[in-house]
Structures are given as C-alpha cells and as structure tokens.
Amino acid sequence: MINEIKVAINEIPASAYSITNPPLTDTGINTGYTRDFSFPERNFVSDLKSNLVKRIDFNESNLKVHIDIYKNIKNRDFDNNSFKATKEALLPSKAGIFPDLIIHEDQSNQNNQKLALECKLAPGLSYDDFCKDLFKLMIYKEEFKFQLLYYLIVNNSFSDIHSHYQSYIKEYYINNENLHILVKENYESEIKCIIHSNGTCENQ
Numbered sequence: 328m329i330n331e332i333k334v335a336i337n338e339i340p341a342s343a344y345s346i347t348n349p350p351l352t353d354t355g356i357n358t359g360y361t362r363d364f365s366f367p368e369r370n371f372v373s374d375l376k377s378n379l380v381k382r383i384d385f386n387e388s389n390l391k392v393h394i395d396i397y398k399n400i401k402n403r404d405f406d407n408n409s410f411k412a413t414k415e416a417l418l419p420s421k422a423g424i425f426p427d428l429i430i431h432e433d434q435s436n437q438n439n440q441k442l443a444l445e446c447k448l449a450p451g452l453s454y455d456d457f458c459k460d461l462f463k464l465m466i467y468k469e470e471f472k473f474q475l476l477y478y479l480i481v482n483n484s485f486s487d488i489h490s491h492y493q494s495y496i497k498e499y500y501i502n503n504e505n506l507h508i509l510v511k512e513n514y515e516s517e518i519k520c521i522i523h524s525n526g527t528c529e530n531q
Contacts, residue, residue, distance in 0.1 A: 334378075338378045368427060372394050376394055391432070395425045396429055400423055410469060445461075445463055446481070458499060507522060509528075
C-alpha cells in the first residue's frame with residue numbers, strides 16, 4: 328500500500344500545495360469558503376483520494392475510501408495507562424474525530440479497517456498540532472483497529488517534523504507498528520518517512 332500512497336501523493340498537482348482559499352467561480356460567485364473556515368487539507372486529500380481510486384480496485388477488495396468520516400470516541404478506552412494519560416492531555420473533551428482519509432470495508436467491521444490518514448498542509452506546523460494529529464492516529468489504531476496509519480505532512484521541513492516526533496515520543500503514547508510519518512517539503516521534493524531508516528518505508 329505504501330507504494331500506491333506515495334505515487335498518488337506525487338500525482339497531486341502543484342496548485343494543491345497552495346494554502347490560499349479557492350477562487351471565485353467564473354460568474355464571480357463566492358464559493359462559500361473564507362480564510363477563517365477553509366481547510367486546505369480537504370482539497371489536497373480530495374486529490375489524493377481521486378488518485379488512489381484510479382490505482383486501486385476497491386470494489387474487488389470490498390473496501391471503500393472516504394474522507395472526513397466521523398468516528399465517535401466517547402466511551403471507548405484502550406486499556407493502557409500511557410494511552411489514557413495522552414488522551415487526557417491532548418484530547419480531553421473530544422467526543423469524536425474526523426480522519427482526513429480512511430480505507431475500510433464499513434463502519435461496523437473492525438476486522439477490515441485498512442488505513443487511516445491525517446494530513447497537514449500549512450507551513451510551520453506547531454508541536455501542539457503535530458501531537459494532536461499523531462495521537463489521533465493512535466486512537467484509530469488502538470480503538471478502531473485500523474491496520475495502517477499515515478501522517479502526511481506537506482510544506483514543512485523534514486528536520487522540524489523529526490524534532491516534533493522526537494519530542495512527542497518522550498512525552499506521549501506511541502505505537503510505531505505500521506505507522507508512517509511522511510514529509511514532502513514541497514511539490515518538487517521527495518517523500519521521506521520519519522519512522523523508517525534513511526527516510527524510506529517498508530512495503531506496507
């Protein structure tokens with residue numbers, strides 16, 4: 328799956344790396360987005376979804392690919408003290424979360440929750456925002472049983488994200504199994520993984 332993910336990311340056009348709001352329509356009608364309420368990751372992830380659909384036959388595997396599917400975390404609790412403490416520190420009042428992209432069979436079948444992905448696009452990703460999204464992936468893994476976890480970070484330097492990760496693992500819960508933290512510094516740069524040696528990933 329990692330190879331298909333990387334190819335799909337690299338096929339996203341350069342225009343999607345912009346963090347500006349979508350333009351007006353040809354008739355000058357505002358699209359409804361504002362600077363305060365637009366989420367450029369949604370445009371980026373929509374392109375990623377389209378590219379994945381072109382490359383993977385989801386019907387053959389009975390899998391579906393969705394973006395922004397609500398996941399209720401209320402009354403769920405993975406039995407691990409570090410996990411519980413991290414949830415209390417980072418997401419104390421969250422009743423639910425929205426993965427940016429998931430690949431699964433359906434909401435009820437925990438045996439076939441294939442992939443969950445979080446994406447950050449804006450430059451200067453803060454440590455706090457990095458930690459919250461990384462821990463969301465831990466929730467997808469431990470409470471929703473997703474098999475593969477991807478944190479895609481664009482328009483940020485590899486060294487900054489590596490520093491965030493090193494600080495995170497000293498402070499919060501982490502399970503690196505089948506986790507990929509992919510950094511693409513800009514449209515022209517290579518994709519590098521924080522987790523795996525030399526920035527490359529195993530074929531997962």
